[in-house]
Amino acid sequence: MSPTPLAADGEFAEIIARYPRARSAVLPLLHLVQSRAGRIGPDEVAEVAAALDLTPAEVTGVVSFYTMYSERALGRHHIGVCTNTLCAMLGGDALFERLTDDLGVANKGTTGDGMFTVERIECQAACTHAPVVTIDWEFFDDMTPTKLAEVVAALRAGQQVTATRGGPIRGIRHTERVLAGFDDDPTPGSMADDRALAGVRVAQQRGMTAPVGPTPTTGVQR
Ligand code: FES
Known part of the structure; x- marks a missing residue:
């Protein structure tokens, strides 16, 4: 074949x-x-x-x-607004309402110029930086409606935009290639900043350790 x-x-x-x-x-x-x-x-x-x-x-x-796959055509940039519990309480719902109003789209909608697809997303395990927005699955922490509007305007103007804890935003198609295992260009530094590691620090100070789990078994299973 x-x-x-x-x-x-x-x-x-x-x-x-x-x-x-x-x-x-x-x-x-x-x-x-x-x-x-x-x-x-x-x-x-x-x-x-x-x-x-x-x-x-x-x-x-x-x-x-899996919600990261889309049967509908995505825009050049995918904007995910976390509206799970903590982000919603700290402004995620307001971010989503303001963004969809500004762009004139509904959930999972794409702007007429094909620039942006907006989607409500679930917890991104980044609650320490709530409310969190992702653009092309890169984190934008502690977001406000004003900051988000500025980021959207910059992307629309073709300016370089850099994620809070990541590299430059290059479009959802680039991210999808990275997720497929191609063209990754890791940004120096760590995604886990001081705030995200606060719990680890406290555990270390108190001498806390995790229990040792069972030894994993190997072998290919259907
Ligand atoms: S609730 Fe939004 S990152 Fe956890």
């Missing part, structure tokens, strides 16, 4: 070769096709299924389960 258009350049094969079983490559492969097509529609599902010897129904089940 000849390779499908998305699979033709060898990156499909490179991802599949990372795993002992081809079907284990489904998650990064879906990120790769989303980086190329901007969405995961029926054609992309069919190509991934063919490459992994899965049925389209099996691949569709993965796409519809």
Whole structure:
């Protein structure tokens, strides 16, 4: 069988070769096709299924389960507003309302110029910096409506925008390639800043340790 258009350049094969079983490559492969097509529609599902010897129904089940995959076309930038409990209480709901009003979109909507897709997202395990917004899945901490409007305006103007604890924002398609295991360019420093490590510091000061868990077993299981 000849390779499908998305699979033709060898990156499909490179991802599949990372795993002992081809079907284990489904998650990064879906990120790769989303980086190329901007969405995961029926054609992309069919190509991934063919490459992994899965049925389209099996691949569709993965796409519809994980919220980072989108069956609708994404804008150039994905803006996630955390409206889970802590962020919501500290302003996440207000951020979402203001942003969707300003951009004229509903949840998961994309602006008419294709620049932004806005989505309510669940807890990003960054509650120490609530309310948190992600742009192309990079963190923007302690966000306010005014700061968020400034970031959006800068992106729209083509200016460089840098995440609070990450690198420059390059668009959701770039992030999707990174999630597929390509083109990563780690920013020097640590995502875990002083505030995020406060609990570890207290535990160390008090001599607290975690219990040792069971030894993991190895082996490939279906
Ligand atoms: S509730 Fe928003 S990061 Fe945890």
